[in-house]
Amino acid sequence: MDNKQKKYYLWILGCQMNIADAERIRTILNSINYLETNIEKDADVIITIACSVKQSGIDRIFGKSKNWKKRKNLITILTGCVVKEDKPKMEKIFNHLINIHEINKLPRLLNIESDKISPSRDYLEILPQYSDKIKAYVPISNGCNNFCTYCVVPNTRGREKSRSSENILKECKELIKNGYKEITLLGQNVNSYGLDLKNDLSFPELLQKVNDLEGSFWLRFSTSHPKDMSDELIEVIANNKNICNYIHLPVQSGNNDVLKKMNRNYTKEHYLELINKLKNKINPLFISTDIIVGFPGETKKQFKDSIKLFKKVKFDMAYISQYSPRQGTGSFKLEDNISNKEKKKRKFKLDKILKKDALKNNKKIISKTLKILVDRHKNEYYYGKSETYRDVRFKSNKNLLGQFVKIKILKSTTFSLEGEIKKG
Ligand code: SAM
Numbered sequence: 001m002d003n004k005q006k007k008y009y010l011w012i013l014g015c016q017m018n019i020a021d022a023e024r025i026r027t028i029l030n031s032i033n034y035l036e037t038n039i040e041k042d043a044d045v046i047i048t049i050a051c052s053v054k055q056s057g058i059d060r061i062f063g064k065s066k067n068w069k070k071r072k073n074l075i076t077i078l079t080g081c082v083v084k085e086d087k088p089k090m091e092k093i094f095n096h097l098i099n100i101h102e103i104n105k106l107p108r109l110l111n112i113e114s115d116k117i118s119p120s121r122d123y124l125e126i127l128p129q130y131s132d133k134i135k136a137y138v139p140i141s142n143g144c145n146n147f148c149t150y151c152v153v154p155n156t157r158g159r160e161k162s163r164s165s166e167n168i169l170k171e172c173k174e175l176i177k178n179g180y181k182e183i184t185l186l187g188q189n190v191n192s193y194g195l196d197l198k199n200d201l202s203f204p205e206l207l208q209k210v211n212d213l214e215g216s217f218w219l220r221f222s223t224s225h226p227k228d229m230s231d232e233l234i235e236v237i238a239n240n241k242n243i244c245n246y247i248h249l250p251v252q253s254g255n256n257d258v259l260k261k262m263n264r265n266y267t268k269e270h271y272l273e274l275i276n277k278l279k280n281k282i283n284p285l286f287i288s289t290d291i292i293v294g295f296p297g298e299t300k301k302q303f304k305d306s307i308k309l310f311k312k313v314k315f316d317m318a319y320i321s322q323y324s325p326r327q328g329t330g331s332f333k334l335e336d337n338i339s340n341k342e343k344k345k346r347k348f349k350l351d352k353i354l355k356k357d358a359l360k361n362n363k364k365i366i367s368k369t370l371k372i373l374v375d376r377h378k379n380e381y382y383y384g385k386s387e388t389y390r391d392v393r394f395k396s397n398k399n400l401l402g403q404f405v406k407i408k409i410l411k412s413t414t415f416s417l418e419g420e421i422k423k424g
């Protein structure tokens with residue numbers, strides 16, 4: 001009999017939700033005495049947690065999996081966000097495909113009998129083995145009901161399903177008790193949290209309750225859909241000290257006709273009104289967004305509206321994506337008629353505005369003092385993020401990992417700041 005402890009390797013693609021999913025997979029595999037390895041070639045089992053938002057994510061899987069075929073006895077498992085249309089090809093590469101809701105079946109796939117994880121349990125309620133000791137992700141819902149026409153998520157993760165607030169609060173309380181200093185609540189649209197539950201909290205109420213937990217910690221959340229952002233939520237962010245002055249508000253396009261074709265259910269005027277309300281109530285505020293360039297039929301004139309919106313808002317950060325047609329989505333039937341060259345050009349133009357604004361915004365902070373949560377140490381520098389999500393580095397001889405420190409900012413680049421510990 002082979003008594004060697006089996007090792008598994010997690011390949012996590014995509015967003016924070018996949019990181020949170022990996023933390024639950026880890027709990028299951030550790031419970032059957034499998035050991036995690038960071039070295040792929042040492043693994044007996046490779047678990048890929050896929051992202052299907054763009055074709056490039058899927059191509060990466062096809063590319064990497066070529067090496068796996070040569071390895072005898074290797075078990076490969078695919079989970080995460082996979083679209084139905086990709087499954088036949090994936091079945092040729094992987095030994096097993098498993099829905100993310102069914103990860104409690106992993107022991108059985110590996111021929112191990114285990115009763116440690118209840119088969120009927122909602123997978124988000126599996127106690128995670130967190131990837132970090134300072135910051136933690138807490139999913140509050142899974143799936144999405146919005147069906148933006150470019151997006152695979154409602155297909156890969158299904159309809160929105162919220163976790164009970166009792167369960168979320170219990171997890172947050174435990175994290176704070178265990179010394180965690182930052183909690184990020186996750187959902188595809190946190191603003192619609194709880195609508196599928198009877199007699200539970202709304203998102204602003206949940207945020208308030210987490211804020212009110214005893215302890216010294218920061219609270220962030222992602223993602224807010226502009227169509228569902230309420231004044232009540234803005235008030236809760238503005239009035240509570242633990243909730244960070246940071247908002248990620250994906251706009252996707254600055255043109256109303258394109259927004260309509262994307263099925264986003266808001267106008268650029270509504271988006272700008274939200275930004276104004278946020279800026280008026282919360283100061284300082286760090287604003288980031290997601291935007292897609294080259295959506296089918298997006299004319300040069302329509303794209304100019306995205307440029308105008310960028311110039312108006314002056315984002316601190318933006319995740320700019322070239323449109324990628326995805327099977328099974330509403331826009332897949334529309335002709336992908338903007339060339340790659342043109343998509344690249346549009347992305348470059350928005351990137352240029354972003355960089356100019358981000359640098360300007362960062363320069364305004366020079367000589368100010370920011371509170372930083374220190375989360376990394378490399379060579380002579382400590383690194384961390386400010387409440388307003390800015391990357392900051394500084395030098396120190398003391399071990400400051402996991403602590404809040406006040407840093408006087410001396411230098412800035414486009415997306416980062418450097419300073420020294422504030423004296424006195
Ligand atoms: N729920 C979030 C929201 O409502 O904005 C976004 C989640 S989505 C998984 C992450 C980002 O990927 C989107 O905001 C969008 O900018 C980008 N994205 C999604 N589908 C895309 C596609 N087909 N092509 C290019 N970018 C895409």
Ligand code: SF4
Nearest residue numbers: 144146147148151153
């Ligand atoms: Fe995708 Fe839209 Fe849902 Fe976000 S809100 S996950 S973009 S369908």
Ligand code: F3S
Nearest residue numbers: 014015051052053081
């Ligand atoms: Fe996230 Fe990609 Fe799924 S962005 S929700 S992992 S399709």
